Each structure stands twice: as C-alpha cells, then as structure tokens.
Amino acid sequence: MLSMGAHLKLFNLKSVRTQCLVWCGALLLYCQVGVAQAQVIIMNGVAVAREAVAANGVTPHKMPGFSISVDEKKLNLLEDYERYIRHRMWEKALTSLKELSDTKSTSRLLPTKDGFLIDAEDRVFQALTALPAEGREAFRLFFDGKARKQFEDLTSSGQLLTPQAIQEARLVFSQYFLTSIGDDVADLLGNDAFEQGKFPQAARYWRAILDHHPDSNLSEVDLNVKYALALIRNRQLEQAASTIQLISQQYADQKVTLGGESVDPVVYLKALLPADSEKNSSHTLASTVLSNRLSQPLELTGKTLQPRWQVTFLDQTAEQAIANSQSDYYGRSKSYQTFVPPMAVDDQRAYFNFYGICFGVDLQSGKLVWRNAKFKDLGTNFNNYSFHQSSNLNQYHITVDGDYVLTTLIPQKEMNRYRACYRLIAYQRDSGKQLWQSNQTNESFISRPLIDGDQVYVISHQQNNKLLTLNCLQLKTGKKQWSIPLGSVVAGNSSNGMPIMPIPILRKTGDSLLILTNNGALFEINLSTKAINWAFRYPYKVDQSSTNHYYAALDEEVQLHSEGQMLRDANLVYFKEAGMDEVFALDLSVKKMLWKRPIKTSAQLVGIDQKNLYLLSRELEAIDRQSHELNWAVKLPVAAGGMSALLGPDRLWVFTSRGIFEISQTNGDVLEIYRGHDLTSLGGSIDFQRGLMLCISNQAVTAYPVGDSDPPPAAETDIETENKQP
Amino acid sequence: MSGLSPLMQRLPLFALAVFLCGGNITPSSFADEAQGITVMGLGSIEAKPSVVELTGVVIGQGQLAGDAVTKFHGNRRRAETAFKNLNIPGLEIVEEGMSLYSSLNASQMQAMMRGMAVNNAESQELSVSETLKLRVTGIDKLSSQELLEIIVRIVDSGKDAGVIIGNDTSPSVPGTYNASKARNTMATFKVTDVEKMKEAAYEQAVKDARTKAEKLAKLTGVKLGRVLSVDGVGDSQKNTAAIYNQIISQYMAATGVNQTEEQASTLLKAIPIAVAVRVTYSIE
Known part of the structure; x- marks a missing residue:
C-alpha cells in the first residue's frame, strides 16, 4: 500500500507522462496538419498553375459552352506528331503523320491553336506545311519516290480526266505536298477546281504552292495571276487588288499567256475588277x-x-x-x-x-x-x-x-x-x-x-x-x-x-x-x-445553378x-x-x-x-x-x-x-x-x-x-x- | 404573500430613485420661479420660394475604364447642351463633384448577403458619375402653371439627354425593396435670404413673449419687470429633423463650412421661417 506522498508522486508522474503524451500527440498532429496544409498549398499551386495553362492554351473543343465532338484518336496522333517535330524526331514524326493520314475520321473537325475547328484534312495539311526545313528534307527522303510514282500513274496524259483520278490526286496533295511533285499536283487540282467553278478551292491550291513550295519550277507570275483570277471570281476583291499590286511591283513588264494570247497580267486583271471596287465591294455586300x-x-x-x-x-x-x-x-x-x-x-x-x-x-x-x-x-x-x-x-x-x-x-x-x-x-x-x-x-x-x-x-x-x-x-x-x-x-x-x-x-x-x-x-x-x-x-x-429566385430583380x-x-x-x-x-x-x-x-x-x-x-x-x-x-x-x-x-x-x-x-x-x-x-x-x-x-x-x-x-x-x-x- | 415580498424588497430602491429624480427637478424649478416669469415666444414669417432645385446625375459605366470615361464625357457634354438649349431665364447648372467607383454586381451582392465568399475575380464595371444641381432662380415671380412648365421642360430635357433626374431610387442592394427610396422627389423649392426673414421672425417672437408674460403677470397679480435673460432657441421645427439640422449646423460651423442661407421644402407653397425665444422677466 502506498503512502499519501507516494500517491501524489505517482499522480504527478502520471500527469507528466500524460502531458508528454498529449504534447507529443499535439506536436505530431501539428506537424501532420502542417504537412497536410503544405500539401494542400502545393496542390493548390499545381491546380492554379494547371488552370492558368488551361486558360491560356485550352483547345477549342474543350472551352466552356457549346460542345463539338472531335476525333480524339486523330487529335492524339496530331499532338504526337507535333511533339516529335518539336523534338526533331523526324522518323517518328513522319510515321505519326502517315498513320494520321491513313486513320479514318470519326469526326470531320480537328482543332487549331487559334480557336477554330477545321476540316481534319486541312488541319493535317497545316501541320505538314509547318515542318521546318530539316523536317522537309527528311520528308522528301522518305516519300519522294513513292509520291512521284503515284503522280506519274495519275497524270499520264498531263491532266486529270476522271473523278477517281481527281480524288486520288487530292490524296497525293494532302499526303505528299512537300515532295517534289507537290506543286505540280496542286497546280493540276487548281486548274480542275477553277474549270468546275470551285474558285475558293482553286485559290487555295495555288496559294499553297506560293506559300509552301518555294523551290517550285512553276512560273510564279502565272501562279499569282491564276490566284488573283480565282479571288476575283470568288468576289474577294480586296485580296485580289493586293495580289494585282504585288504582280505589278514584282513582275513588272512580264507577260502571261491567257486563252492563247500573251497579255499584260496587271491590265487584264484590273479590267476584270468591277469599277471602283475598293469602295463599292464592301458597301454593296454590307447593304x-x-x-x-x-x-x-x-x-x-x-x-x-x-x-x-x-x-x-x-x-x-x-x-x-x-x-x-x-x-x-x-x-x-x-x-x-x-x-x-x-x-x-x-x-x-x-x-x-x-x-x-x-x-x-x-x-x-x-x-x-x-x-x-x-x-x-x-x-x-x-x-x-x-x-x-x-x-x-x-x-x-x-x-x-x-x-x-x-x-x-x-x-x-x-x-x-x-x-x-x-x-x-x-x-x-x-x-x-x-x-x-x-x-x-x-x-x-x-x-x-x-x-x-x-x-x-x-x-x-x-x-x-x-x-x-x-x-x-x-x-x-x-x-x-x-x-x-x-x-x-x-x-x-x-x-x-x-x-x-x-x-x-x-x-x-x-x-x-x-x-x-x-x-x-x-x-x-x-x-x-x-x-x-x-x-x-x-x-x-452559362450559369447552370438553380438560384434564379422569382423575387430577384430582372x-x-x-x-x-x-x-x-x-x-x-x-x-x-x-x-x-x-x-x-x-x-x-x-x-x-x-x-x-x-x-x-x-x-x-x-x-x-x-x-x-x-x-x-x-x-x-x-x-x-x-x-x-x-x-x-x-x-x-x-x-x-x-x-x-x-x-x-x-x-x-x-x-x-x-x-x-x-x-x-x-x-x-x-x-x-x-x-x-x-x-x-x-x-x-x-x-x-x-x-x-x-x-x-x-x-x-x-x-x-x-x-x-x-x-x-x-x-x-x-x-x-x-x-x-x-x-x-x- | 409570496407575490408581494419581492415588491417589498424593491420598494426602498424605488423610493431612492424617486427621491433622486425629485431632488434634481425641484431645485431648478424653484430657481426659475425665484428669478421671475419665463415665457416662450414664437415668431413665424411665411415666404414664397424663390428657387427651385433639381438634382441630376450624369453617369458613364463600362467594363473598360476608357469606355466609362468616354461615355461620361459624352453624356456630360450632351446634358449641359440640352439644359442650355432650353433657354430658361435664371437656370444655372451647379457642379456638385465627380466620383469614380466600382460596384459589385447582383450575384456578388447576393453572395455577400448570404455570407458567402465574394468572387472579386469577376470583372466589375467602372462608373464615373457627377451630380449636377439645376437651379432656377426668381420663381417667386412665376405662377404655379408657369413654374410647372419650366420644371417639366427641365425634367423632359434631362431624361432625353440620359440624365437621371431626382433622387436615386435604385436599391442599394439589387433586387431588394427599400420603402424610403420608393418615391422619387423631382424638385425642391427653396427660400433664400433666410437670415433676413429670421430677424423679422425674432421680432414677432419677442413681441409674442412680452404679450404672454404680461398675461401671466396680470393673472397672477404681479407687475412685470425688466428682461432678465433672453435665449434664442432658433428654428422651431417641431420634428426630430430639426435636432439633426442643428447638429449638422453646429458641425458645419465648427468645420468652417458656410451655413446655408436657404430653407427647403418638397412642396410648392409658402415656406414658414419660424423661430422661438425664451425670455425671463423680473417681477417688480
């Protein structure tokens, strides 16, 4: 049996032990809370950083609002391709590109970086033409022979005769535009589209050569004149006028053959423009x-x-x-x-x-x-x-x-x-x-x-x-x-x-x-x-919360x-x-x-x-x-x-x-x-x-x-x- | 018994309170009586308003600060032109100062009222506003009909020019009802030269005091002596607003702000200028 003093000592000891335990526990808890808080802060930091990235570079189909379906598989391949390009991994990039072209789309649209969703074929073409010079060399090394063979088979007579041939030429254009025959096939497709009255497409083909085929053997002045003609027919008069101005500055005194006759392209094109077109065109359309x-x-x-x-x-x-x-x-x-x-x-x-x-x-x-x-x-x-x-x-x-x-x-x-x-x-x-x-x-x-x-x-x-x-x-x-x-x-x-x-x-x-x-x-x-x-x-x-109270001000x-x-x-x-x-x-x-x-x-x-x-x-x-x-x-x-x-x-x-x-x-x-x-x-x-x-x-x-x-x-x-x- | 005992316990306390209060009141009453007869004299002069005043607010609001400023300048210029084009004799535009502020929108207000966190990241409109006082003087020479026509022209012109005429009736919290803002007072009628009129009113008040004191002296059988003290109580407005007016007047006097020489009313009728004096006469 313990004396009263011993009881007190034991109580004190117990008390000290209890206090130690309590303080240790509190300290531990504090540390854990501290860690947890730090984690939260870090997580918040990550979240904030991610949100910032999302806000700046969110792809169009993931923006809040209207929902448009895109081909996720194709989009992933496109992202792979662009990543390989950034890392100069040409072989992998071109393999991805081939796979991208061969994959059948489940949706027609693919997003661009400036808020648009465009035709998947055009988007792939955009990605292709964005290749740097080193990548273009690699591209030609890989595909030039194959492209040349396909093109020769298609154009034995120098023009596209059947719808089937046109379809295949479009495929060659979209897949092999950067090869040595890309400009030729684009020119043929442009001619064909123009003859069929598809002026926007014709302008697009000729513009592609001018923008992305600097080593083309085709006459630059001819291409510019054709492009201007397509623009005039498509009523894109402001762009047509600026192209005519470019022709007059860069190819002064050069003649082109149109309808079997040698003509001054500037005079010819200006005659096709409606009188006072710069002032009237937009006004008429606006009206x-x-x-x-x-x-x-x-x-x-x-x-x-x-x-x-x-x-x-x-x-x-x-x-x-x-x-x-x-x-x-x-x-x-x-x-x-x-x-x-x-x-x-x-x-x-x-x-x-x-x-x-x-x-x-x-x-x-x-x-x-x-x-x-x-x-x-x-x-x-x-x-x-x-x-x-x-x-x-x-x-x-x-x-x-x-x-x-x-x-x-x-x-x-x-x-x-x-x-x-x-x-x-x-x-x-x-x-x-x-x-x-x-x-x-x-x-x-x-x-x-x-x-x-x-x-x-x-x-x-x-x-x-x-x-x-x-x-x-x-x-x-x-x-x-x-x-x-x-x-x-x-x-x-x-x-x-x-x-x-x-x-x-x-x-x-x-x-x-x-x-x-x-x-x-x-x-x-x-x-x-x-x-x-x-x-x-x-x-x-869109505010989807149901907080519209009937008494709230309109x-x-x-x-x-x-x-x-x-x-x-x-x-x-x-x-x-x-x-x-x-x-x-x-x-x-x-x-x-x-x-x-x-x-x-x-x-x-x-x-x-x-x-x-x-x-x-x-x-x-x-x-x-x-x-x-x-x-x-x-x-x-x-x-x-x-x-x-x-x-x-x-x-x-x-x-x-x-x-x-x-x-x-x-x-x-x-x-x-x-x-x-x-x-x-x-x-x-x-x-x-x-x-x-x-x-x-x-x-x-x-x-x-x-x-x-x-x-x-x-x-x-x-x-x-x-x-x-x- | 049980009900009475607490009352009995509190009785001494109550008695003490009564004693203290009585002690406070009695000596002062006694002192007044010892000095003579104290009476309150009232004087009142009625005057036709000579000025009508309307308040207009010109405002420019925009998400972009530049937009708010452009809008404000445009609206301000148009407002001034519109009022000047009225060619009303005696109409003057007094600038009451410009302010810039940014208000919470309705959803932010609601969040704040519910004690929720207010999302300040949401863009807030910047407002640039200026209050204009539109004063027409010399209206005491006009008939009610002529005056009404002038006011209507100003109000119409202001509304056409996008000026908010009258007091601000928009609720301080969007979507809430505030009865005090339900009535839009368009015009305030004012009497100028109040000090001169007050002098005349004081004369009346002193006469009134003398008359009252003489009556009291006659009734009580004493003879009225000389004036021992005079206390000018001031405006005898019988509502609480007068108290606040006095406080404001004192504050304005203390801070060096010029005291207004005008008395206002929202009604187009003769405005009373009333004063009161407390006069103590000796008993001979």
Missing part, C-alpha cells in the same frame, strides 16, 4: 446583308409625326393576363410586358407573331388582312402555368418569302402542355391559310427559318435533348431533305426549372451558311457538300430581350452573342480573329457602317471597326425588346419609350426627337419599307410616312373588331 441600311436619309418633317395608320394588338384581356402572370409570379422572370413581337415585311404587308397569334397588315392602308387566331384567347392561355414554363420569348419567329410566311410558335391548343414544343408552321402569304406544320411530336424549332429558293434552313432540337440540328426542308411541303448535327448546347436554367435554349442565327452568303449558336460557337456550313466547313469556338459561360438583358446578332461585311464578320459580354470581329478569308472586346451583356448589335459597329442596350455605343475603341456612346430611354436601329448615311434612328430618336453617326448627339403617336408604349423595333417608317412597340405597330409620299387619311385599327379569321 445586302444589312436590311437596316438606308441609302437615302429619311426626311421626317416636324417634331410631331403624323401616322398613316396604327394597329393595336395588345388586347385588354392579354394585358390583364400578363399583369396576372406577374402578380402570381408564374411569368415574372420572362418580362412579358417588354416583349415586342417579331415582324417580317415584304413589299405589300407586314407580318407579326405575337405569342403565336400571327397576322398580316396591309402596308398602305393599315388594314388587317388576316390573323390565325383571336387575340382575346391569349388571356386564357396565359393563365396556364405550363405555358410560362415552356415559353421562350426569343423563340417566336416570323419570316416571309414569296408566297410563304413561316413562323415558329407554340400552337394555342398546345399551350397548356408540359414542355410544349415550338412548331414550324407555313401560312399562305395573301390569305393566312395554314399550308403545313412540322409534325414531329418532340421536335422544337429554335432559330428563325431562313428561306432560300425552294429550301428552308432552320435549327431544331428534340425537346429533352440539347443537340442542335441544322435542317434543310422543302418550302412547299415542309418535308425534311437533309440535316446535320452541329453539337450540344450548354443551357442555363429558367426560374421555372426549364433549360433556356440559345437561339441560333443563320446567315447565308453564296454557298455557305454561317450559324451563330449563341452558345459559344460559330459555324460555316458548305451547303453544296452539306458539311461543316469550320467552327470557331470561344468560351461561353437583368437588363432579360428586360430588353437582348438577342445575339451577327453582321457581315464582305469577309469580315462581327458578332455578339446573347448572354455574353464580348463582341468579336473575324476575317473569314484567313480564318482569323481580328479582335474582341468587352461590352455590356445586354448590348445587341444593331448596325454597321464603314466606320463603326453599333450596339444598343439602354445606350447606343459606336465601336470603331479598326481600332475597336469606343468612339462614342449615348444614353437612350430604351425600355423594351425588339432592339434595332435604322442607319442612314449620316444619322440613325432608334424607337424608344420617349419617341423616335434621331442620332448623329459622327458623335452620338441627339439631333431630334419625334414623340410619335404611340406615347404610352415602351418603344421597340423600327424598320423602313415602301416609304413608311414602321415602329413596333409592346402594344401597337405604327406606320409613319416619310418624305413627300402622299398619305391617305390616318387610320386606327382595333385588331379584334376589324377583321375576321380566314
């Missing part, structure tokens, strides 16, 4: 692409514009239903009050699509020619929660061409359906009689249909699928002729829990169709080959229904996507991004002239096309959707909540304000047709005569009482 450009200034007289007619389409019941949808929060996030219906106009009438109620108005008299349903029925349909869940206001479209008016809308009988689809419907232009309707049960049409001759191009998706498909339909019947899958969108969520699909924009020039996805990708489609020529990718951030871009827009001037394309805070300028002839700059998310491209790009939100901004600096900006009382502007030679007009503003293109000064005849509206879109300035607001369309056209007496139309259903 054709931009319908809002006016060649003559509008002559508006007096501050108080007198309308020729006005049609009010916002029925009282619809107005009340819209107000109800705000108070019960079903439709609060949609900003119905500021919705301005889309309009299409031809030489006789203007056509509108107001939440699926389509109607045509005679331009001269303002009489309602037809409508597909009664406006007061809208009120009933607006009370359906399902409608608010399915509706996407930017998905209502209307377009007119020939005898057809095409619309995308949710038919009234489907408004109460869960996840209702937007149908494509064709109406007879004069009578409003429905001609056909897309009948696939789950297919929803999202883009404005583009009518071209007997074809309609339109983009759709299956309602529960985010894959976008470009469709070519027969205009007369609506039957699908062909379709191309483009890729999948990354969609945000609405406060109703539904995905917000982006609205692609379609623009056709010649044989190519540009598609702006409004989701981080721009496509060029070759309509003759029905294939994607290239795609340009850029990061598009963003400016929602209130103004800002849309993405793409404007083209010859080979230059300017675009700004919906929901994005950057505007881009691309040069399509060299597939290069010229510049990009930050801009308000709510801004929408509304026009272009020789000097500026114009973007409208609650201010109108003029961005210099060359320097991409802001030349001027002016605040405007813009309060509704349908953002647009009419561009005259020196001024432009915008329809706002406080009237029509006439603005100087020089400095943005407001030169005049015409209050107009739609004083209670929030403003909206503006157009000009047949001597009439058409102002479409959230409640009415008003036509003001411009200039000295003799107006009939002003007419006001109440849309419900005036006309009947067809």
Whole structure:
C-alpha cells in the first residue's frame, strides 16, 4: 500500500507522462496538419498553375459552352506528331503523320491553336506545311519516290480526266505536298477546281504552292495571276487588288499567256475588277446583308409625326393576363410586358407573331388582312402555368418569302402542355391559310427559318435533348431533305426549372451558311457538300445553378430581350452573342480573329457602317471597326425588346419609350426627337419599307410616312373588331 | 404573500430613485420661479420660394475604364447642351463633384448577403458619375402653371439627354425593396435670404413673449419687470429633423463650412421661417 506522498508522486508522474503524451500527440498532429496544409498549398499551386495553362492554351473543343465532338484518336496522333517535330524526331514524326493520314475520321473537325475547328484534312495539311526545313528534307527522303510514282500513274496524259483520278490526286496533295511533285499536283487540282467553278478551292491550291513550295519550277507570275483570277471570281476583291499590286511591283513588264494570247497580267486583271471596287465591294455586300441600311436619309418633317395608320394588338384581356402572370409570379422572370413581337415585311404587308397569334397588315392602308387566331384567347392561355414554363420569348419567329410566311410558335391548343414544343408552321402569304406544320411530336424549332429558293434552313432540337440540328426542308411541303448535327448546347436554367435554349442565327452568303449558336460557337456550313466547313469556338459561360429566385430583380438583358446578332461585311464578320459580354470581329478569308472586346451583356448589335459597329442596350455605343475603341456612346430611354436601329448615311434612328430618336453617326448627339403617336408604349423595333417608317412597340405597330409620299387619311385599327379569321 | 415580498424588497430602491429624480427637478424649478416669469415666444414669417432645385446625375459605366470615361464625357457634354438649349431665364447648372467607383454586381451582392465568399475575380464595371444641381432662380415671380412648365421642360430635357433626374431610387442592394427610396422627389423649392426673414421672425417672437408674460403677470397679480435673460432657441421645427439640422449646423460651423442661407421644402407653397425665444422677466 502506498503512502499519501507516494500517491501524489505517482499522480504527478502520471500527469507528466500524460502531458508528454498529449504534447507529443499535439506536436505530431501539428506537424501532420502542417504537412497536410503544405500539401494542400502545393496542390493548390499545381491546380492554379494547371488552370492558368488551361486558360491560356485550352483547345477549342474543350472551352466552356457549346460542345463539338472531335476525333480524339486523330487529335492524339496530331499532338504526337507535333511533339516529335518539336523534338526533331523526324522518323517518328513522319510515321505519326502517315498513320494520321491513313486513320479514318470519326469526326470531320480537328482543332487549331487559334480557336477554330477545321476540316481534319486541312488541319493535317497545316501541320505538314509547318515542318521546318530539316523536317522537309527528311520528308522528301522518305516519300519522294513513292509520291512521284503515284503522280506519274495519275497524270499520264498531263491532266486529270476522271473523278477517281481527281480524288486520288487530292490524296497525293494532302499526303505528299512537300515532295517534289507537290506543286505540280496542286497546280493540276487548281486548274480542275477553277474549270468546275470551285474558285475558293482553286485559290487555295495555288496559294499553297506560293506559300509552301518555294523551290517550285512553276512560273510564279502565272501562279499569282491564276490566284488573283480565282479571288476575283470568288468576289474577294480586296485580296485580289493586293495580289494585282504585288504582280505589278514584282513582275513588272512580264507577260502571261491567257486563252492563247500573251497579255499584260496587271491590265487584264484590273479590267476584270468591277469599277471602283475598293469602295463599292464592301458597301454593296454590307447593304445586302444589312436590311437596316438606308441609302437615302429619311426626311421626317416636324417634331410631331403624323401616322398613316396604327394597329393595336395588345388586347385588354392579354394585358390583364400578363399583369396576372406577374402578380402570381408564374411569368415574372420572362418580362412579358417588354416583349415586342417579331415582324417580317415584304413589299405589300407586314407580318407579326405575337405569342403565336400571327397576322398580316396591309402596308398602305393599315388594314388587317388576316390573323390565325383571336387575340382575346391569349388571356386564357396565359393563365396556364405550363405555358410560362415552356415559353421562350426569343423563340417566336416570323419570316416571309414569296408566297410563304413561316413562323415558329407554340400552337394555342398546345399551350397548356408540359414542355410544349415550338412548331414550324407555313401560312399562305395573301390569305393566312395554314399550308403545313412540322409534325414531329418532340421536335422544337429554335432559330428563325431562313428561306432560300425552294429550301428552308432552320435549327431544331428534340425537346429533352440539347443537340442542335441544322435542317434543310422543302418550302412547299415542309418535308425534311437533309440535316446535320452541329453539337450540344450548354443551357442555363429558367426560374421555372426549364433549360433556356440559345437561339441560333443563320446567315447565308453564296454557298455557305454561317450559324451563330449563341452558345459559344460559330459555324460555316458548305451547303453544296452539306458539311461543316469550320467552327470557331470561344468560351461561353452559362450559369447552370438553380438560384434564379422569382423575387430577384430582372437583368437588363432579360428586360430588353437582348438577342445575339451577327453582321457581315464582305469577309469580315462581327458578332455578339446573347448572354455574353464580348463582341468579336473575324476575317473569314484567313480564318482569323481580328479582335474582341468587352461590352455590356445586354448590348445587341444593331448596325454597321464603314466606320463603326453599333450596339444598343439602354445606350447606343459606336465601336470603331479598326481600332475597336469606343468612339462614342449615348444614353437612350430604351425600355423594351425588339432592339434595332435604322442607319442612314449620316444619322440613325432608334424607337424608344420617349419617341423616335434621331442620332448623329459622327458623335452620338441627339439631333431630334419625334414623340410619335404611340406615347404610352415602351418603344421597340423600327424598320423602313415602301416609304413608311414602321415602329413596333409592346402594344401597337405604327406606320409613319416619310418624305413627300402622299398619305391617305390616318387610320386606327382595333385588331379584334376589324377583321375576321380566314 | 409570496407575490408581494419581492415588491417589498424593491420598494426602498424605488423610493431612492424617486427621491433622486425629485431632488434634481425641484431645485431648478424653484430657481426659475425665484428669478421671475419665463415665457416662450414664437415668431413665424411665411415666404414664397424663390428657387427651385433639381438634382441630376450624369453617369458613364463600362467594363473598360476608357469606355466609362468616354461615355461620361459624352453624356456630360450632351446634358449641359440640352439644359442650355432650353433657354430658361435664371437656370444655372451647379457642379456638385465627380466620383469614380466600382460596384459589385447582383450575384456578388447576393453572395455577400448570404455570407458567402465574394468572387472579386469577376470583372466589375467602372462608373464615373457627377451630380449636377439645376437651379432656377426668381420663381417667386412665376405662377404655379408657369413654374410647372419650366420644371417639366427641365425634367423632359434631362431624361432625353440620359440624365437621371431626382433622387436615386435604385436599391442599394439589387433586387431588394427599400420603402424610403420608393418615391422619387423631382424638385425642391427653396427660400433664400433666410437670415433676413429670421430677424423679422425674432421680432414677432419677442413681441409674442412680452404679450404672454404680461398675461401671466396680470393673472397672477404681479407687475412685470425688466428682461432678465433672453435665449434664442432658433428654428422651431417641431420634428426630430430639426435636432439633426442643428447638429449638422453646429458641425458645419465648427468645420468652417458656410451655413446655408436657404430653407427647403418638397412642396410648392409658402415656406414658414419660424423661430422661438425664451425670455425671463423680473417681477417688480
């Protein structure tokens, strides 16, 4: 038995031991935590470093936003090839290249380093021509004999006679261009393409020789002349002019033989250029692409514009239903009050699509020619929660061409359906009689249909699928002729829990169709080959969190229904996507991004002239096309959707909540304000047709005569009482 | 019993408190009475406003600082031109100073309100703004209708030129409702030369005090003597704002800022300039 003192000593000993254990444990734990923290820091450091690399050098198909599939196997081989080149391992590099050429593609596109996804064959060609001199020597050593043999077999008669021979020559060109016969095969292919009217391809073959075959035996002046000819035929006039200038400087006094005659190439080529081409070419093209450009200034007289007619389409019941949808929060996030219906106009009438109620108005008299349903029925349909869940206001479209008016809308009988689809419907232009309707049960049409001759191009998706498909339909019947899958969108969520699909924009020039996805990708489609020529990718951030509370303030871009827009001037394309805070300028002839700059998310491209790009939100901004600096900006009382502007030679007009503003293109000064005849509206879109300035607001369309056209007496139309259903 | 006992325990404490309070009050009352009759005299002069003042904010915002500055300069120039083109006699534009700031966007605000980390990496817009005071003088010579027309012209012109007229109604936190900002006061009407009017009001106040004191003397059967002390209480605004005004006035006086010579009202009507004096008369 221990004494009391011994007990105390034992306790102290135990205490010391316990304390030691505790301190050791704490120290150990501290060290571990320290190590762990260090690890975290290191890991964070790595993560940061990796992110930085990713941000700088991320490949286009991995950028956030629109998803485009690429051939990963081929991409890996290409990366291997480029790595071997960097390490000067020629044998391995050329083996990879051979394998790359022989591998069958699962996807047509491969990424480049500047944001483009281009044809896999072109991309491999790019990689091939990027070989340094030492690599080229190795390439010839490896493949010259084989290439020469194949070429001799193909061209026994000196020209390519059969399609099979042409196909094989293309293979020789893509695989063995750097060998001694590469320039010859390119020249033959160029001649063949030119004869067939494929001028871009012809220019490409001849340019390849000039750029990548410096030791070619072919006459340089001949090649330059051929190249310039192809450019002129392809309307690439600026590039053609610079090539002619190069010929005049470098090959002065040299003659070429064209059509059996010896001619001065400079004189000959200049004669082919249209008169004053440098000034006119871009302007003419811009005018054709931009319908809002006016060649003559509008002559508006007096501050108080007198309308020729006005049609009010916002029925009282619809107005009340819209107000109800705000108070019960079903439709609060949609900003119905500021919705301005889309309009299409031809030489006789203007056509509108107001939440699926389509109607045509005679331009001269303002009489309602037809409508597909009664406006007061809208009120009933607006009370359906399902409608608010399915509706996407930017998905209502209307377009007119020939005898057809095409619309995308949710038919009234489907408004109460869960996840209702937007149908494509064709109406007879004069009578409003429905001609056909897309009948696939789950297919929803999202883009404005583009009518071209007997074809309609339109983009759709299956309602529960985010894959976008470009469709070519027969205009007369609506039957699908062909379709191309483009890729999948990354969609945000609405406060109703539904995905917000982006609205692609379609623009056709010649044989190519540009598609702006409004989701981080721009496509060029070759309509003759029905294939994607290239795609340009850029990061598009989508907020996919479901934190859109019904009580949250609406963003400016929602209130103004800002849309993405793409404007083209010859080979230059300017675009700004919906929901994005950057505007881009691309040069399509060299597939290069010229510049990009930050801009308000709510801004929408509304026009272009020789000097500026114009973007409208609650201010109108003029961005210099060359320097991409802001030349001027002016605040405007813009309060509704349908953002647009009419561009005259020196001024432009915008329809706002406080009237029509006439603005100087020089400095943005407001030169005049015409209050107009739609004083209670929030403003909206503006157009000009047949001597009439058409102002479409959230409640009415008003036509003001411009200039000295003799107006009939002003007419006001109440849309419900005036006309009947067809 | 059990309920009463705590009360009984607290009773001495309560008595002490009452005693102390009483002790504080009683001596001062007694001292006042010993000196004579103290009365409060009120004087008020009503004057028609001679100035109307509107506040306008010119702003330029942009992701790029250069854009914000370009926008600001353009908007500022247009605003000034628009107001000058109105050719309103007596209209002057007073610059109230320029400011540069960068605001959090809505999502950053929401994150902050929820106590979450604010992502500052997100680009923030730069704002350059300037407040302009638009003063029209000599409005006391105008009829209400004429004045209203002038105000409407200024407001219209400002709105057309992109100037934010009136007080700032945008919520400090996006998406929230602030009742105090729900009403946008467009114009403030002002009386100038307040000091002169106050002098007249003091005269009235002293007369009023004399009258009141004489009445009290008559009622109590004593004879009113000479003035022992006068205390100019100042503006007799009967709301708490007057207290804050006094504090602000004291602060401005201390810091050397010129005290305003104007009295403002949001209503277009005669503005009262009221003062109060406390006068103590001796009893003979």
